[in-house]
Amino acid sequence: MVYERENLKHDSVGAWAKRLYFASRAVMDSILRPYELGSTQWYVLYRLANEGPTMQRDLVRMLQIERATLSGIVATLVRKGLVDQTPDSVDQRQRMLRITRSGKKLWKELPDPIDLILTTAFDGADPAELAIARRVLQTATQRLNNHILEGNQA
Amino acid sequence: MVYERENLKHDSVGAWAKRLYFASRAVMDSILRPYELGSTQWYVLYRLANEGPTMQRDLVRMLQIERATLSGIVATLVRKGLVDQTPDSVDQRQRMLRITRSGKKLWKELPDPIDLILTTAFDGADPAELAIARRVLQTATQRLNNHILEGNQA
DNA sequence: CCACAGTCGTTCGGTACCTAACAACATATT
DNA sequence: AATATGTTGTTAGGTACCGAACGACTGTGG
Incomplete structure (x- = not known):
């Protein structure tokens, strides 16, 4: 649908x-x-x-x-x-x-804005879940970047 | 350190x-x-x-x-x-x-660029992990947006 | 009915990003 | 040494975002 x-x-x-x-x-x-x-x-x-x-x-x-x-x-x-x-x-x-x-x-x-952002966004979050999220994002980014490279070759 | x-x-x-x-x-x-x-x-x-x-x-x-x-x-x-x-x-x-x-x-x-991006980035990924990543990002976004709102009040 | 406050779109000035083209310089090739 | 190739930074032109200020319009309270 x-x-x-x-x-x-x-x-x-x-x-x-x-x-x-x-x-x-x-x-x-x-x-x-x-x-x-x-x-x-x-x-x-x-x-x-x-x-x-x-x-x-x-x-x-x-x-x-x-x-x-x-x-x-x-x-x-x-x-x-x-x-x-x-x-x-x-x-x-x-x-x-x-x-x-x-x-x-x-x-x-x-002030250090990065510290404030990381603290505000992720403090107290489950480290295991953060690790999974990080890996998912990392993989997806890699795949998109590869796609761009392939496009440039063709 | x-x-x-x-x-x-x-x-x-x-x-x-x-x-x-x-x-x-x-x-x-x-x-x-x-x-x-x-x-x-x-x-x-x-x-x-x-x-x-x-x-x-x-x-x-x-x-x-x-x-x-x-x-x-x-x-x-x-x-x-x-x-x-x-x-x-x-x-x-x-x-x-x-x-x-x-x-x-x-x-x-x-062409539909969004379709291509979603397919390239996430096809074949574990749905459970995607769900976790989504939740982590959603929560972090919410927290930052709340922080901005509080800032505006003060 | 009329002044005032709110909404909507635009303009202006600013940041941040991109590609393409260029000048200046450095280095490798012949 | 002369020429070709590569690197570095800049400029120009474009998109996309923001906040602030302004004009035009609408709706409301007195």
């Missing part, structure tokens, strides 16, 4: 994964809004504050976003004076990113 | 929910790209093709997006000549949306 099929769509694991992602984003955005930071800007600061100076190119791989996307985000952080971007002395194509003094100062004031 | 905590973050159900969402989006975008349609544009056509004319304001609730967002999407579809937007005769504030002849023609050619 078409009706059953439709119900399935709206109640599938995939649909709930999307809803959870959007709920998380909403919480994260609301925490970061007072500081005028977007979520990806936060991730970049997070990395630079905790792991030290990083090549922009490595950040692309770590954050799993496109070069073009990161380019704009870095430009914003530089404009705000929170991050410093300089060409690498060895390979002049690459850019070294480094948190500024003023960036460090802001970082100290910032 | 900080290290353990970090691992947790990157391997949490939340992180996998995000990855699954992005993998799904990538598949959906790649299917729809040849037709020059975005995913939300597809949802709007889907609704208008299968359920008939709909008030723009009801679509906001069904698709769970902001009025502002839908406004732009509808404008795009109208510009492409796929959708017709007319003021309601009773309440002149509201807009009635209706698929055009040319929209219907396009719709017939379109």
Whole structure:
């Protein structure tokens, strides 16, 4: 029946994964809004504050976003004076990113939105069920990614 | 240890929910790209093709997006000549949306990306595990949404 | 009947993502 | 050394999301 099929769509694991992602984003955005930071800007600061100076190119791989996307985000952080971007002395194509003094100062004031989200969402949940959910999501993601790869080959 | 905590973050159900969402989006975008349609544009056509004319304001609730967002999407579809937007005769504030002849023609050619995604991602998976995953995601989403509501009250 | 509050759609400015094309630079090949 | 190939970052153009503010309209209380 078409009706059953439709119900399935709206109640599938995939649909709930999307809803959870959007709920998380909403919480994260609301925490970061007072500081005028977007979520990806936060991730970049997070990395630079905790792991030290990083090549922009490595950040692309770590954050799993496109070069073009990161380019704009870095430009914003530089404009705000929170991050410093300089060409690498060895390979002049690459850019070294480094948190500024003023960036460090802001970082100290910032709450950790990820901690809050994980605590709010999953505290007290059954670890066995969490493990199953994780595996289901992981498998599904893998399958979709394989599908994309195959599509590119053909 | 900080290290353990970090691992947790990157391997949490939340992180996998995000990855699954992005993998799904990538598949959906790649299917729809040849037709020059975005995913939300597809949802709007889907609704208008299968359920008939709909008030723009009801679509906001069904698709769970902001009025502002839908406004732009509808404008795009109208510009492409796929959708017709007319003021309601009773309440002149509201807009009635209706698929055009040319929209219907396009719709017939379109594959169903959601079917493909669900099949690729979950076919053959253990229904019991899917049910657990669904429940875990649902509960977490609910908790985060409650947290947002409480935040708004305070 | 008229001012006021609420609803609906739009516009504006901002974030975050994508692809495609490009310039600058680095390295491998001949 | 000169040319071809690959990498890195940027820019341009597009989609999709958000909040805030505004105009047009509706319905209600005084």
